[in-house]
Amino acid sequence: MASCAASQTSFLLQRSASSSYAPASSSLFLAARSSSPLPSLHLSSASTASFPLRAAEGRKGECGSMACAASSTELVVEKPVETREQPVITKEEGLMLFEDMVLGRSFEDMCAQMYYRGKMFGFVHLYNGQEAVSTGFIKYLKEGDYVCSTYRDHVHALSKGVSARAVMSELFGKATGVCRGQGGSMHMFSKEHGLLGGFAFIGEGIPVALGAAFKTKYEKEVLKNDKADAVTVAFFGDGTCNNGQFFECLNMAALWKLPIIFVVENNLWAIGMSHYRSTSDPEIWKKGPAFGMPGVHVDGMDVLKVREVALESIARARRGEGPTLVECETYRFRGHSLADPDELRKPAEKAHYAARDPIVALKNYLLEHKLADEAELKSIQKKIDDLVEDAVDFADASPLPPRSQLLENVFADPKGFGIGPDGKYRCEDPSFTAGTAQV
Structure with a gap:
């Protein structure tokens, strides 16, 4: 440790192999140690044992740029495991989360039907399995906050408040779509809802998100607008994290302490290449400390764990304490797109993650803690089914864009x-x- 520079920040994650939805005070503790006071994140509920351990274990004697070996007592004091009977969310909050996740899943399932029936064209990338990430972050943003998405953007748009009718119509290429039929599946945009767009090329949206965060900083510090406190969340996948824009934007965000959260939806497979074969260090969260910002790894199949990280990182950004890099380890249940036969992933791997369905996990939590009963949850499912059916009917009956629209917005x-x-x-x-x- 003596050879490690005093200005370096060491991060250590302590996790317990607890059951899903562990008590908030016990299973993850992230500590930051730095000569320049970088605010520590004290986050709970890390991944369960099914995910690779995200700790600095096995590095005794090493002294990498940001992963200096240290005894656990120098970085973290383990908390005793506590048993807490009280749920970590209220009934109202739990039903809100459940409804948003069910909406995302049902909407995407309907998209698959409509695609194979010839109602949609081009590439369509579905979000099934990753709902806990979108819901866990976006539902805790304020109205004036910004979201920057990827080509897997339908559910981000829905979570941000864009109507199912507007999203489905856009997928149908109709004039009533959120972009009047000119964006399609990969390019949802809504100024009204702070949705800065879906982007087809990986990494393309991160600089846009950085610009939105800079705008907030400029308004507050240069234009002296005390009400300017918008937070920007940039979503992108594991395949993006070796791209130049990713590193450049991490550097600028940390340099200027911008109110932005970089959320990696690490579904382990990018397109068809395993994450563990495509990067020299698969622990993406470590790249945050390398640029002077907290890096957090969380179980992206658990909406309550994502929620807790989201609340802390959003509050931190809004206080003016700068960016956070969050790696949400999740899994997509379908192929890369609806044109992908999904033959590269092993059936056992897919079955393993299917058994950790985030919607089923939340449902069980709500029932076990008596926050809802089966009738209430079935009522929500029926409400969402009707909403999605209405969206399809609306999109199908909507007009195509006129030819005069061809050169608009160019x-x-x-x-x-x-x-x-x-x-x-x-x-x-x-x-x-x-x-x-x-x-």
Whole structure:
């Protein structure tokens, strides 16, 4: 330890192989030690034993840049395991979480049906299995906060408040969609809801999220707007975490102490490459301390554990204490997209994670703690089924975008390109698309 630089920050995760939804005070304790006071995160409920241990074990004698070996007493004081009978959430909060997760799952299941029936075109990437991440973070944001998504963005949009009708219509390519049919599956955007977009290329959305966080910082410190306290959450996958934008944005966020949370939805497989084969150090959360911000690993199949990390990191960002990197280890139940036969993953692996379904886990928690009964949960499921069916009917009956919309939202001022001398869009002239395929 003597050779480790005093300015370096050492992080140690202590976890217990407790049952799902362990008491909040016992199973995860993250401590930060630094000569420059970096606020410590005291987070509970780490992953269960089914996930690889995220501790600095086995590194005695090593002194990497941010993973200096140390005795546990130098970094953390273990808390005794406590048994707490009281649930960590209220009934109202539990039902809110359950409803949002069920909405995400039911919506995506319906998307699969509609895709195979020819109602959707192009690539469609579903979110099944990862609902605890979206719900656990987004439902604890304020109205003015921002979310930046990926190509797996339908459920992020729903959690942020975009209506099921608007999302389904967008997937159908209809004029009533959230982007009037011009965005499709991978490019949901809603200024009204603070949804900064879905992005098809990995890492593409992280700089956009960084810009939104910088905007908040600028408004507060330069324009002296005391009400500017928006928090930005950037979602991306494990396949993004070796991209240049990821590292550049971590550096800038830490340098300027921006109010942003980097949420890695580590579903272990990127597209078709195992996470453990594609990166030199699969523990993504360690990359946070390397840039001077807390790095946290959490069980992304457990909405209550994600919730606890979200509450702490959101509050930290809103207090002006800077960014956090959160690795949510989760799993997608379907292939990379609906065009993916999903032949690379072993059936035993898929069965293992299917048995840890986050919605089933929350349902069992609500029942065991008497926060809800079967009738209430079935009522929520029926409500969501009706909502999704209505969204399909609405999207199916909605009109296609007019041809005059082709050049809208392409240029800030389309005059001289999209608009002819008569003031009308050139695309309305039959000769404009002569010789091209009819849409």
